[in-house]
Amino acid sequence: MSANNVDRVEYLPSGLGGFGYSPPPMEVHVKDNRIIRILPCHFPEETRVWEIKTDRGVFTRPKKAVPHPQMLAYRNRVYAPTRVKYPLKRVDWSPDNPNPQNRGKTGFVRISWDEAIDIIVKMIKRIKEKYGDCTPILVQGDGHGQSGFLHTMHFYGHMLFDKLGFGWTQQIRNPDSWEGYYWGAKLVWGFDSTLGEPYTDGVWENVLQHGELVIFSGCDPETTAAGFSSHVSHLCEALKKAGIKIIAISPDLNYSEAVWADKWIPINPGTDAALYLALAYVWIKENLYDKDYVQRCCVGFEGFMKHVLGEDDGVPKTPEWAEKITGIPSWEIKALARVWASKKTSLAVVYGGSKIRGPYSHIPGRMEAYALAMQGLGKDGRQFLRFWISFRLNVKDIGALPAYPEVLVEARTYIPRTMYAFKVQPPPAIPLIKTLVPDAILNPPVTWWCSGAQMNTMQDLFVKYRYPPVDGHPGIRMIWNENGCYTTCWHGYKFIEALRSPKIEFHLVIHPWLENDALFADLVLPALTDFEVEDLVVSARSE
Numbered sequence: 243m244s245a246n247n248v249d250r251v252e253y254l255p256s257g258l259g260g261f262g263y264s265p266p267p268m269e270v271h272v273k274d275n276r277i278i279r280i281l282p283c284h285f286p287e288e289t290r291v292w293e294i295k296t297d298r299g300v301f302t303r304p305k306k307a308v309p310h311p312q313m314l315a316y317r318n319r320v321y322a323p324t325r326v327k328y329p330l331k332r333v334d335w336s337p338d339n340p341n342p343q344n345r346g347k348t349g350f351v352r353i354s355w356d357e358a359i360d361i362i363v364k365m366i367k368r369i370k371e372k373y374g375d376c377t378p379i380l381v382q383g384d385g386h387g388q389s390g391f392l393h394t395m396h397f398y399g400h401m402l403f404d405k406l407g408f409g410w411t412q413q414i415r416n417p418d419s420w421e422g423y424y425w426g427a428k429l430v431w432g433f434d435s436t437l438g439e440p441y442t443d444g445v446w447e448n449v450l451q452h453g454e455l456v457i458f459s460g461c462d463p464e465t466t467a468a469g470f471s472s473h474v475s476h477l478c479e480a481l482k483k484a485g486i487k488i489i490a491i492s493p494d495l496n497y498s499e500a501v502w503a504d505k506w507i508p509i510n511p512g513t514d515a516a517l518y519l520a521l522a523y524v525w526i527k528e529n530l531y532d533k534d535y536v537q538r539c540c541v542g543f544e545g546f547m548k549h550v551l552g553e554d555d556g557v558p559k560t561p562e563w564a565e566k567i568t569g570i571p572s573w574e575i576k577a578l579a580r581v582w583a584s585k586k587t588s589l590a591v592v593y594g595g596s597k598i599r600g601p602y603s604h605i606p607g608r609m610e611a612y613a614l615a616m617q618g619l620g621k622d623g624r625q626f627l628r629f630w631i632s633f634r635l636n637v638k639d640i641g642a643l644p645a646y647p648e649v650l651v652e653a654r655t656y657i658p659r660t661m662y663a664f665k666v667q668p669p670p671a672i673p674l675i676k677t678l679v680p681d682a683i684l685n686p687p688v689t690w691w692c693s694g695a696q697m698n699t700m701q702d703l704f705v706k707y708r709y710p711p712v713d714g715h716p717g718i719r720m721i722w723n724e725n726g727c728y729t730t731c732w733h734g735y736k737f738i739e740a741l742r743s744p745k746i747e748f749h750l751v752i753h754p755w756l757e758n759d760a761l762f763a764d765l766v767l768p769a770l771t772d773f774e775v776e777d778l779v780v781s782a783r784s785e
Contacts, residue, residue, distance in 0.1 A: 248273045253283060255390045255772050255779050256309045257470050263391070263632075265472035266307030267779040277317045277773060282308045292644040294480075296451040301480045308473045316773060324755045326768040329358035335764040337361075337368065337747070345741050345749065346762040361765055365720060365748045366406075373716045376408040377672050383724035384415035384663050384676065390777035391657070394770060396724045399752075400662035403722075409670030411709075411718060415663060416676050416694045422598035422607030425692075425703065430611040434699045437635060438607065440614070442642040445588075445625040446477070450484045452623035454585040457489050458503060459610070460514070460595025462496040463629035467592050471630045472781075478502045487585075489578070491517070492595070507578065513568040514597040517575065518609035520564035522550045524579035525616055531583065532618040540615050586623025589614060592630050664697040674709045677732050679718075682709045683740035686717050719747050726753035726760055738762060 248271040255264035271279040285291070285305040294301040330350035334341045341348075370376050381403060383396040403410035417424040423438030431440060449456065463474045478498065481488060490499035493511045500506075509517060525531040526547055536543050545554075552558035561572035561579075568575075581587075589610070591598075597606045618624050633641045666673045674682055675694040682688045687710055692703045710717045721741075728737045741749055741762045751763035760766050 248278065249275075252773075253779060255777065256283075256307065256313050257472075258310075258312065258388060259470045263780050265310075265470075266781045268307070268309040268313055270773065277320060280309055280314050280317050282306045290646065294447045294450055294644060296447070296484070298450065298484045301450055301483065303476050310473075316771065319755075320771055320773050322755060324757055326754060326756050326760070326766055328768060329353050329355055330756070330763075330766040331358070331361070332764050337365065340744075340747055340764065342742050342744050342746055345764070346738060350756075350766065358765060358767060362750060365750075369720050369747070370408055373719065375670060376403055376406065376410050377670060378411070378716045378719035379403065379722060380411040380413060380674065380679065380718045380720070381722045381724075382413045382676075382679075382728065383722075384413055388772055390772045390775060391780045393775040393777050394772055395657075395659060397659040397662040399722045399724050400667070401659055404662075404667065404671070407670075409672065410722075411674050412662070412667050412671045413679065414666065414673050414675045414694045415696065417696060418599070419593045420598055422603030422605075423594055424607075424698075426604030426607030427611040428700055428703065430608055430615075435638070437696060439594075439628070439636050440611075440619060440626045441638045442626060442628050442636050443638050443640045444642065445627055446480075446643050448622060449486070449588050449625050449627055450480060452586055453481075453484065453486045453588055453625075454623060455487045455489065455581065455587040456481055456627060457491060457582070457587060457589045458499060459589050459591055460492045460597045461590060461592045461629065462492075462498045463590075463592050464498040464501065465496070467629050471632070474629045477629060489581075507570060507574060510567065510569040511596065512600050512602070512606075513564075514606040515609045516559070516564045516567040517570065518606065518613045519550055519559035520561045520568075520575050521579045521582065521613055522546075522609075522616060523559045524561065524576055525583060526550060528580070530580065531616040532621075535618040535621070536616060546612055583617060586621075587617060588623065588625040588627045590627040590629060592628070664695065666693045666695045672709065672711055673707060674718075675707070676728075678709070679728070680733065680736040680740040683718050683743050683745055684736070686710055717745065719745060721746060721749045723749065723751045723759055723763070724753075726751055726755075727758050729758050729762065 250272050252270040252272060253267040254270055256266070256268040257264040267283045269281040269283045270277055271281065283306060287305070289305055291303050291305060329352070331353045332345070332348055333351050334344055334348050366376065366379070369378055381399040383399045388394060400410070400412060417437065420437050420439070426438070428434070428438040463478060467474045478501070482502065488503045490503035490506045491509055492499065493509055495506050495508070548554050550559050557563065561575035564570065564575055565572045597603060614626060619626065628636065628642060631642050633645060673693050675690055678688045678690060687708055689706060689708045691706055692698070693705070693707060728734060740746070749762065749764045750767070751760040751765070752767045752769050753760045754769045754771050756766065
């Protein structure tokens with residue numbers, strides 16, 4: 243069907259980043275006010291796209307953007323029978339008799355917007371008058387989800403209570419895509435302004451000009467990057483066009499590795515730290531690391547070397563030792579160590595991979611940083627290469643890919659509301675890390691180290707937090723839920739149990755569909771999708 247057979251063509255955000263930025267737009271065909279097709283967006287021929295010129299050739303991106311498959315589903319999802327079209331109140335809830343034990347069991351009845359707003363206002367006033375302020379109100383609105391630039395973000399609840407001035411409990415999004423870098427590598431780099439990864443200024447140009455080998459460390463850029471930034475097939479293709487070999491290390495032979503890798507090394511899940519230690523052992527024993535770089539740029543290497551050689555615990559971290567842990571034959575570990583050291587080698591990730599997300603992931607996060615340092619991170623062809631490109635995060639002065647100066651300035655456009663997702667707000671706001679919300683309701687008080695805020699200092703890793711903050715605080719009594727997905731992850735069964743606690747007097751959910759957390763709400767307000775608002779497309783998370 244051509245564009246001539248439709249009433250209009252719209253260009254809309256196409257990702258689930260949730261922070262006001264998206265990949266390039268998708269092209270949406272509309273007929274009779276209904277979505278009939280979602281297509282790649284083809285840029286006009288005069289559109290300027292980035293270009294990297296090297297001795298190995300010229301590299302660029304296609305003048306089109308392909309939507310991620312989950313966005314294609316919106317053609318039906320927008321009209322799903324579960325869409326919330328008007329305010330819904332649970333049939334057996336009232337301010338004086340909330341019947342919390344029936345959340346998720348009893349149904350809903352349609353009410354007017356006037357009645358819904360009246361209920362919300364009365365409940366906020368009730369909490370304030372009963373407990374002295376609004377800090378017993380937990381606001382859940384902290385990140386990922388369908389999001390345009392302005393209208394469909396998840397931070398308006400925080401902004402509302404901030405403007406009211408009576409405090410609130412701010413749910414802090416734990417660093418659930420990069421825990422290992424956040425809790426481990428952040429202690430290695432010596433700076434705070436990234437999420438725990440090194441700066442990636444200009445790395446792609448450097449690697450395409452100088453690189454000889456790239457290691458895919460547990461990453462699958464073809465299938466994971468596009469949901470939050472953009473398809474990256476052209477970046478994988480650029481590596482091959484530049485004559486760069488790819489070695490993939492992961493427990494599974496994923497799609498990207500099957501298509502692009504020259505060699506796949508399977509590894510037991512969660513054992514990357516042992517591999518890095520064994521690589522370091524070979525480099526030390528065979529004098530294959532950059533001694534000058536380590537001496538000039540690193541502090542404390544002597545202690546790390548003692549640990550690798552087993553001088554502190556009596557266990558040398560040999561390839562034979564690592565083989566029993568990783569499942570990688572010792573000869574293959576030695577071969578990997580030698581080729582890594584002999585070639586201009588970069589390590590590639592998308593977000594960090596499973597090695598950075600599991601229990602004790604701070605250990606491989608730190609070991610990876612040590613390994614990169616031993617091979618002269620930042621020298622030509624020796625980079626930390628991210629397939630998720632952002633002109634706002636993990637860069638100091640310039641982007642990982644070339645950008646016109648005026649475009650770079652626009653891409654750094656700051657949306658004030660995002661501060662509620664990235665930083666702990668000052669009092670009277672009270673922080674509570676997302677993963678401990680159920681325990682904070684069911685078994686208070688809870689304590690944890692570090693706020694968990696994305697934009698954070700290394701020093702905060704050593705600060706102990708408590709919720710409720712003091713004895714005598716009533717804890718959580720009302721929940722303002724803009725995320726709508728807690729029941730599907732982070733031990734959602736425990737959150738359901740917490741929602742049915744008599745402590746929770748009111749649970750408000752704002753969501754486009756009657757699903758997940760909304761099924762356990764007392765009041766559900768409808769929300770619009772990206773397809774139903776006029777907005778901007780700001781592609782600051784794009785390749």
